[in-house]
Amino acid sequence: MGNLTSYGHILPYAAKHKITIGAMNSYNLESVQAVVKAADDLNTPIIIQQHHFDFEYVSPRVFAQMTQAIVKEAKIDAAIALDHGNTIDNAILCIDSGFSAVMIDLSSEDYDKNVEQTKIVVEYAHARGVSVEAELGTIALGTDSPDKIAAGYTDPSVAQSFVNDTGVDCLAVSVGTAHGHYAQKPVINYPLLEELINIVPCPIVVHGGSGTPDEDILKIVRLGVAKLNIGTDLFQAFCDGTDSVMKGYDGNMSFMLCQKAGAAAREAVYKAAKHKIELLTAYRV
Numbered sequence: 001m002g003n004l005t006s007y008g009h010i011l012p013y014a015a016k017h018k019i020t021i022g023a024m025n026s027y028n029l030e031s032v033q034a035v036v037k038a039a040d041d042l043n044t045p046i047i048i049q050q051h052h053f054d055f056e057y058v059s060p061r062v063f064a065q066m067t068q069a070i071v072k073e074a075k076i077d078a079a080i081a082l083d084h085g086n087t088i089d090n091a092i093l094c095i096d097s098g099f100s101a102v103m104i105d106l107s108s109e110d111y112d113k114n115v116e117q118t119k120i121v122v123e124y125a126h127a128r129g130v131s132v133e134a135e136l137g138t139i140a141l142g143t144d145s146p147d148k149i150a151a152g153y154t155d156p157s158v159a160q161s162f163v164n165d166t167g168v169d170c171l172a173v174s175v176g177t178a179h180g181h182y183a184q185k186p187v188i189n190y191p192l193l194e195e196l197i198n199i200v201p202c203p204i205v206v207h208g209g210s211g212t213p214d215e216d217i218l219k220i221v222r223l224g225v226a227k228l229n230i231g232t233d234l235f236q237a238f239c240d241g242t243d244s245v246m247k248g249y250d251g252n253m254s255f256m257l258c259q260k261a262g263a264a265a266r267e268a269v270y271k272a273a274k275h276k277i278e279l280l281t282a283y284r285v
Contacts, residue, residue: 001072001073001075002036002040002071002072002073002074002075002076002077002078003071003076003077003078004068004071004077004078004079004080004100005045005077005078005079005100006079006100006101006129006130006131006169007047007079007100007101007131007133007169007170007203007227008131008169009077010045010047010077010079011169011170011203011226011227013045013077014045014203014226014227015203015224015226017284017285018221018224018283018284018285019044019221019280019281019283019284020220020221020225020226020227020228020280020281021044021045021046021047021226021227021228021280022035022039022044022046022047022209022227022228022230022273022276022277022280023046023047023049023081023083023205023227023228023229023230024046024047024048024049024230024231024234024273024276025049025050025051025083025229025230025231025234025235026048026049026050026067026234027050027051027054027057027058028057028058029066029262030238030262030263030265030266030269031234031238031265031266031269032048032066032067032070033070033266034234034266034267034268034269034270034273035048035234035269035270035273036048036067036070036071036074036076036078037074037270038270038273038274038277039074039076039078039273039277040074040075040076041274042274042277042278042281043075043076044076044277044280044281044284045076045077045078045079046076046078046079046277047078047079047080047081047101047227048067048071048078048079048080048081049080049081049082049083049229049231050063050080050081050082050083050094050099051082051083051084051231052082052083052084052085052086052090055090055093059097060082060093060094060097060099061097061098063080063097064080064094064097064098064099065098067080068080068098079100079101079131080098080099080100080101081099081100081101081102081103081133082094082099082101082102082103083103083229083231084103084105084135085102085103085104085105085121086104086105086106088104088117088120088121091103091104091121091124091125091132092121092124095124095125095128095130099130100129100130100131101130101131101132101133101169102121102125102130102131102132102133103132103133103134103135103172104117104118104121104132104133104134105134105135105172106118106134106135107134107135107136107137107139111158111162114134114136114162115162115165115166118132118134118166118168119165119166119167122166122167122168126167131169131170132168132169133168133169133170133171133172133205133227134162134166134168134171134172135171135172135173135207136154136155136158136159136162136171136172136173136174137152137153137154137155137159137173137174139152139172139174139177139179139207139208146184146187149174149176149186149187152174153174153175153176153189153192154173154174154175154192154196156192156195156196156199156200157199159171159173159196159199159200160199160200160201163200163201163202164201168202169202169203170202170203170204170205170226170227171200171202171203171204171205172205172206172207172229173193173196173200173204173205173206175188175189175190175192175193175196175206176188176189177206177207177208177209177212179207179208179231179232181210181211181232182211182212185213186208186211186212186213186216188212188216188219188220190219190223193206193220193223193225194223197223197224197225203226203227204224204225204226205225205226205227205228205229206220206225206227206228206229207228207229208229209228209229209230209233209276210230210231210232210233210234210236211232211233214279217276217279217280218279218282221279221280221282221283222283228276228280230273230276233272233276234269234272234273236272237265237268237269237271237272238265238268238269239265240268241261241264241265241266241267241268241269242261242262242264242265244264244268245257245260245261245264246261
């Protein structure tokens with residue numbers, strides 16, 4: 001039986017075994033089934049994330065209960081996490097709904113407000129055994145120019161102070177990766193990433209794992225990044241799987257087609273997630 005756990009267990013496991021934990025954005029039954037099966041088949045912990053944009057599609061409470069049920073049928077440890085929570089209220093909503101980790105992303109605010117509100121979430125979460133991730137710097141879009149992406153880099157000394165001031169369990173940093181599809185190959189500032197890993201007193205998280213070349217992901221793992229977020233590649237796989245069934249649909253036997261489309265989407269997400277996890281565990285000890 002799989003176990004629901006917090007980052008307090010999963011991230012030290014990653015450091016001990018020299019792997020990076022895949023944080024997989026999911027949004028429905030098939031996507032959660034797919035990423036949990038991929039991790040289970042490779043016998044590695046996983047983080048299943050829900051973005052706050054998806055709350056109206058599946059409520060956090062339903063998402064947590066569904067994910068917990070799927071994890072219990074596996075053999076691995078897993079965390080259920082909020083991705084890019086942008087208010088104290090939606091972080092608290094997820095904590096109360098059964099999530100084992102939340103991200104509070106107030107990186108667009110000034111430092112003092114970011115610290116003040118992040119501390120509120122940390123206090124509420126830690127009292128309930130829930131982990132907290134925050135962000136410092138600006139993780140841009142993959143369609144932004146390299147100069148704009150670089151302009152949002154995380155300052156190591158500020159990051160060090162931020163973690164000491166807030167008590168967060170891990171910190172998402174900006175080092176050249178970005179969200180969504182890339183317009184060009186990402187240029188990752190590895191010296192900066194290494195400095196952040198060495199100087200910041202908590203595990204380091206990198207977002208933008210989709211579209212990042214395999215060789216870059218392997219280098220990220222080698223450096224000791226604790227958690228890598230992956231979303232867009234899984235969303236694309238889901239759409240491709242669905243499209244493979246729906247093309248040519250003539251309107252007949254729709255109830256059977258829905259099942260086939262869901263199964264095809266699940267299998268496509270499974271393959272995409274498994275490939276990522278194989279990279280993230282390539283140096284396992």
